[in-house]
Amino acid sequence: MPLVVPVKFTYASRDLWFDPQDLDILEADYAICSTERGTEIGLVTADPFEVPQDEIGQPLKPVLRVASDIDLQLADDLAIQGDEAMVDFRRLVKELDLEMKPVGVEYLFGGEKAVFYFAAEERVDFRQLVKDLSSTLHIRVDMRQIGVRDETRLVGGYAQCGQELxxxxxxxxxxxxxxxxxxxxxxxxxxxxxxxxxxxxxxxxxxxxxxxxxFKSRAPKKKTLIDTPLGKARIQEYDTPREQLVLRLENGKVFKVNLADMTCSEGCKKKAAEQGCNCRPDCVTRDVLERIESPEMRLALMELDRENGVDVGDGLSSADRLAGTSMPKRRRRDAESDARAGQGQGEGRGRGKGRGKAETPEAEGAADGRRRRKRAGSGDATDVAAAGKNASREREVQQPQQQNRG
Structure with missing residues (x-):
């Protein structure tokens, strides 16, 4: 298999393979290569490696030599000349009123020509521009139109994510x-x-x-109902980078589960076998919910156990309790005194009821006589008061009559 070395050029979109020709060349070295355009300098991106012959489309160009310090200084001087030529490039484009955007100027390492890169939406007639550039810079000019993506790649910058393009x-x-x-x-x-x-x-x-x-080919679809120990849960959204699903219970609780932790029910497996497709999980077991680090999920599982008759206590350990179960001394004394007072009132009421029940029939008869006399006395007093009122009314009637007679 042939041995190749990849080299990256400034204005090339990808690495190009060259024949190292038994040179002691390694990654991060600068190499002087012979290309279709002439002699160029590029950066070696990897150590030489072997590739199958069928992957090489055309004969490989050779690497002439490893760049020396003099070659690197010459490359820097050519880059400065390119920046200076860019000023004339922009000026002439503006003078000729051409619908193009200058992007960059590259001087080939061998001095064969200078390549001028520009971006334009349509074809541009730049024949007069080539003549003016050749007469101004005294070098062979090659115009190369590129797209907006290539323009952005050459100029560089940062994307919305904050990373380099x-x-x-x-x-x-x-x-x-x-x-x-x-x-x-x-x-x-x-x-x-x-x-x-x-x-x-x-x-x-x-x-x-x-x-x-x-991920979507393996996960259940959105809005699908999933069986859980806490009831039905609906898939609300996906978290694809973590391969998780966001589920929402009927009571509104939201939690995440890993797709790998979900299981398939027997009915789901049977249906997938009949249709000849992959089985998508539709169940979440109890152990998966217990691994979720959420206080709300733990309380929900405890409530489920209480409904099933499992004694789970109050869910607090002895270390989490703020106060002991023993009652303070003062509160205990107050409680005891309240209990004695309540017991004394109950005994007094009981004794009064007992005396009433223990009285003899003769005593009960005497009490009835006294009650009758009281009622009779009250009735006589009422009659006397009524008689007095009637007498006063008669006197008031008789007085006017006497005065009329007089």
Whole structure:
């Protein structure tokens, strides 16, 4: 198998393989390579390794030598010349009023030519621009149009997540990203939230697409009812990076369980066998709920045990109790005195009732006589008062009559 070494160039989208030609070259070295455009300098990203012959599409270009200090100094000088040429590039584009955006200028290491990179939405007639650049810089000019993704990769920057742009950090060929990938990951279909700095869909949507797709193929669908010891629970949402499901009980309690801890019922297994598909779990056992570190879940399990007749106590250990079961001395004395007072009142009422029951029939007869005399006395007094009122009324009637006669 042929031996290759990968080399990364500044304006290349991916690493290119070259023939090391028995050179003592290792990772992180700079190599002078012969390419289709001429002689270029690049960074070696890995040690030489063997690859199958069928993976090599065309004959490999050779590595001329490992870059020396003089070569590195020359590369720095060429980079400075590229920055200076960029000023003239922008000025001429503005003077010619061309619909293009200058991105960068690269001087090849061998001095064969200078490559000018620009971004444009449509084709641009840059023939006059090439003439002006050649006459100004006195070098052969090569114009190269790139897309907005390549522009962002070359310029660099930071994404919404706070990390360096994926296209700059990882490089590689750009692969198509569709809106279906955002839907599969339950992301909001808002262009400002799922678009990158370049204005296109973010590259990271493709990186996690397969993981989300695999998880959803194994997990039960949303809004599905799951059997638990605490009753039916409905799947509220997914936590795909942790492979967890958020369940909501009928009483409103919400908890998370791992997909690997869930089990399949016999009915689910039978149905999956009949349809010839994978069985998706639909049950959560008691031991899974006991492993959840949640006070609400523990209280719910204790309440379930009480309903089933299991004595679980108050759920507190002796170390968690704030006070002992013994009553303070003062409270005990007060309780004893209250108990004696209540007992004395009860005995007094009992003794009075006992005396009433112990009296003889003669005594009861005498008491009845006294009651009758009292009633009679009260009746006589009432009659006397009524007679006095009648007499006063008669006198009031007679006095006017006497006065009329006089």
């Amino acid at each position: 994926c296209c700059t950090r990882f490089g590689g060929q750009f692969e198509p990203v569709s809106i279906r990938m955002a839907k599969e990951q339950d992301l909001p279909l808002n262009s400002s939230k799922i678009s990158g700095v370049c204005g296109r869909l973010m590259c990271c949507l493709r990186y996690e697409f397969e993981a989300y797709k695999d």
